[in-house]
Amino acid sequence: MGVDPVLLRDQCERTIGETNFEGLGKRIAGKVRDCYVDGDRRTIVTTDRISAFDVVIGTIPFKGQVLNQLAAFWFAKTSRLARNHLLEVPDPCISIARECRILPVEFVYRKYLTGVSKTSIWVAYERGEREYCGHTLPDGMRAHQELPEPLLTPTTKAEQGQHDELTSREELIARGVISAEHYDVAAEIARMLFAEGQKWARSRGLILVDAKYEMALDGEGNVTVIDEIHTPDSSRYWYVDRYEEAMREGSDPPALDKEYLRRWLVERGWTGEGAPPTLPNDVRCEAARRYIEAYERLTGDEFAPSTEEPVERMRRNLGLI
Numbered sequence: 001m002g003v004d005p006v007l008l009r010d011q012c013e014r015t016i017g018e019t020n021f022e023g024l025g026k027r028i029a030g031k032v033r034d035c036y037v038d039g040d041r042r043t044i045v046t047t048d049r050i051s052a053f054d055v056v057i058g059t060i061p062f063k064g065q066v067l068n069q070l071a072a073f074w075f076a077k078t079s080r081l082a083r084n085h086l087l088e089v090p091d092p093c094i095s096i097a098r099e100c101r102i103l104p105v106e107f108v109y110r111k112y113l114t115g116v117s118k119t120s121i122w123v124a125y126e127r128g129e130r131e132y133c134g135h136t137l138p139d140g141m142r143a144h145q146e147l148p149e150p151l152l153t154p155t156t157k158a159e160q161g162q163h164d165e166l167t168s169r170e171e172l173i174a175r176g177v178i179s180a181e182h183y184d185v186a187a188e189i190a191r192m193l194f195a196e197g198q199k200w201a202r203s204r205g206l207i208l209v210d211a212k213y214e215m216a217l218d219g220e221g222n223v224t225v226i227d228e229i230h231t232p233d234s235s236r237y238w239y240v241d242r243y244e245e246a247m248r249e250g251s252d253p254p255a256l257d258k259e260y261l262r263r264w265l266v267e268r269g270w271t272g273e274g275a276p277p278t279l280p281n282d283v284r285c286e287a288a289r290r291y292i293e294a295y296e297r298l299t300g301d302e303f304a305p306s307t308e309e310p311v312e313r314m315r316r317n318l319g320l321i
């Protein structure tokens with residue numbers, strides 16, 4: 001299990017930064033994904049780009065493949081709970097999805113008082129705030145402590161370059177961002193997915209700390225789960241066995257997600273303002289190692305890295321050559 005360190009190092013030179021395919025429809029690039037929309041189909045290329053504090057800071061070897069395949073794993077595992085957008089996975093880094101009309105809310109479920117970004121529940125709590133997204137938090141809690149209940153903490157989905165904003169069910173409905181009916185259906189789906197994710201993660205020795213869900217309406221108006229679920233970009237994971245120890249020592253629980261990179265950036269004094277520091281290859285490889293470990297831990301399968309020249313491979317798998 002795991003990937004040869006030499007292979008990882010070599011792959012640093014072959015990461016997928018950006019794609020520009022013709023003939024797949026209108027190209028729309030997010031921070032991590034390059035999407036191509038053609039009628040009711042969306043071709044989603046998960047690139048190797050990594051974002052932190054809402055800014056793209058570089059590429060990580062095999063990250064696109066890990067994310068695409070892990071999202072597909074979770075969509076398959078949860079398809080009996082909720083409708084999702086996935087139609088097929090023609091390439092290690094590509095999914096074809098049903099094009100949907102997005103509900104402009106990110107449904108974030110949290111079970112632990114943690115985080116380092118400005119919108120995270122721990123940073124707000126440490127500032128003395130006890131009202132968070134419509135929930136009242138008890139006094140006297142410590143960093144990384146488990147919350148009494150999973151909390152749904154919605155944020156508005158910001159335009160590119162903007163930061164997402166914390167909000168609440170009542171505020172979203174009052175502002176007409178989403179109808180009460182769509183909100184409640186989506187919230188119930190998120191609750192079920194989070195419960196399922198927590199259960200599965202624990203059986204694999206991991207804690208699903210928090211998770212972000214994006215929801216949309218499909219052609220028939222059904223609430224549909226889109227984008228990605230329970231990946232290391234959209235969720236936070238800790239190791240079950242190392243959590244207790246960290247809490248006893250008062251240290252940060254070792255995480256299996258983007259937290260490694262966030263902390264590396266914070267240590268260099270960067271939290272999203274100004275130019276980000278350049279990622280050295282050893283940091284890129286360590287991040288890759290963690291993404292791959294997350295994949296193997298969660299799926300129980302060995303990660304099979306695709307080392308073929310990625311653009312040519314994708315063209316072939318998309319039938320473009």
Ligand SMILES: Nc1ncnc2c1ncn2[C@@H]1O[C@H](COP(=O)(O)OP(=O)(O)OP(=O)(O)O)[C@@H](O)[C@H]1O
Pocket residue numbers: 029030031032033034035042051085097098099100101102214216226227
């Ligand atoms: N089935 C779908 N229908 C419509 N839009 C979708 C669908 N699946 C994903 N999307 C949208 O495609 C984009 C995917 O790109 P990406 O994940 O890079 O987005 P982002 O929001 O910029 O990045 P981040 O995940 O860091 O917030 C997102 O805007 C997402 O909402």
Ligand SMILES: [Mg+2]
Pocket residue numbers: 030032227
């Ligand atoms: Mg996204």
